[in-house]
Amino acid sequence: MSHIQEEIRRITASLPATTSLVAVSKYHTESCIEEAYAAGQRIFGESHVQELHRKYAHLPKDIKWHFIGHLQTNKVKYIAPYVDMIHAVDSMKLLTEIDKQAKKCGRVISCLLQLHVALEETKFGFTPDECRTFATEGEWRNLSHVKICGLMCMASNTNDMQQVRTEFHQALELFRELKSGPFAAHPSFRECSWGMSHDYHIAIEEGSTLIRVGSSIFGERTY
Numbered sequence: 001m002s003h004i005q006e007e008i009r010r011i012t013a014s015l016p017a018t019t020s021l022v023a024v025s026k027y028h029t030e031s032c033i034e035e036a037y038a039a040g041q042r043i044f045g046e047s048h049v050q051e052l053h054r055k056y057a058h059l060p061k062d063i064k065w066h067f068i069g070h071l072q073t074n075k076v077k078y079i080a081p082y083v084d085m086i087h088a089v090d091s092m093k094l095l096t097e098i099d100k101q102a103k104k105c106g107r108v109i110s111c112l113l114q115l116h117v118a119l120e121e122t123k124f125g126f127t128p129d130e131c132r133t134f135a136t137e138g139e140w141r142n143l144s145h146v147k148i149c150g151l152m153c154m155a156s157n158t159n160d161m162q163q164v165r166t167e168f169h170q171a172l173e174l175f176r177e178l179k180s181g182p183f184a185a186h187p188s189f190r191e192c193s194w195g196m197s198h199d200y201h202i203a204i205e206e207g208s209t210l211i212r213v214g215s216s217i218f219g220e221r222t223y
C-alpha cells in the first residue's frame with residue numbers, strides 16, 4: 001500500500017463518526033488524488049481556482065470538491081457548476097456572488113463562514129463580533145441558492161497547543177451560540193471546519209466535523 005493510502009486509512013479509522021476528512025490536495029498531482037481515491041477518499045480540498053478546474057475535468061465525477069482557500073468574487077463563476085462546499089466565505093459580497101452564480105447553474109451551494117481567531121494579522125475572515133453581527137442581521141436569509149452550513153477557522157501557526165485549543169474552543173462556542181440563535185431553524189448549520197495536519201487531534205476534541213489535512217497525507221508539495 002502506498003504512503004498516501006496508508007495515511008488515508010490511518011486517519012479515517014481514527015475519526016469519530018461525526019468527523020469527516022477533507023483531503024487537501026492543493027499542489028499535488030492528479031495521480032496522488034487517484035491514489036487517495038482508490039483508498040476510498042471522496043472529499044478533496046483545493047485552494048486555487050485554475051488548479052481545481054483542471055483536476056475537476058480529469059478526475060472521477062463522484063469526488064466532492066471543497067474550495068478551502070480565499071475566493072475572489074470574479075472567480076466564483078468557474079467553480080459554481082460543480083463545487084460541493086466553499087469554506088472561506090467572509091463577506092456578504094462574496095456570498096451574494098456565490099448565490100448569483102449558483103442560481104445560474106440551478107444549484108444551491110453549501111458555504112461556511114470563515115472566522116478569524118488566530119493571532120496573526122490577516123485581512124481574511126470575520127472576527128467573532130463581525131460574524132455574530134453578520135448572522136444576526138440576517139441579509140443571508142434573502143439568498144436562496146446558498147446554504148450556510150457552519151463555520152471554518154485556522155488556528156495560529158504556533159507550537160503552543162494550548163493557544164491552538166483556546167482558538168478552536170472560541171470558534172466552537174460561537175458555533176453553538178449561532179446554532180441556537182440565528183440559525184436555530186436551519187438544521188444544515190452543523191459543520192465545524194477546523195484542524196489541519198499538525199492540530200487536527202485537538203480540533204476533534206473541540207468539536208470539528210471537517211478536518212482539512214494535506215501534508216500528512218500527501219507529503220510536501222510535488223509542484
Ligand SMILES: *Cc1c(COP(=O)(O)O)cnc(C)c1O
Nearest residue numbers: 024047068196197212213214215
Ligand atoms: C493547505 C491548507 C490546509 C492543509 O494544511 P496541512 O498543514 O498541509 O494539513 C488546510 N486548510 C487550509 C485553508 C489550507 O490552505
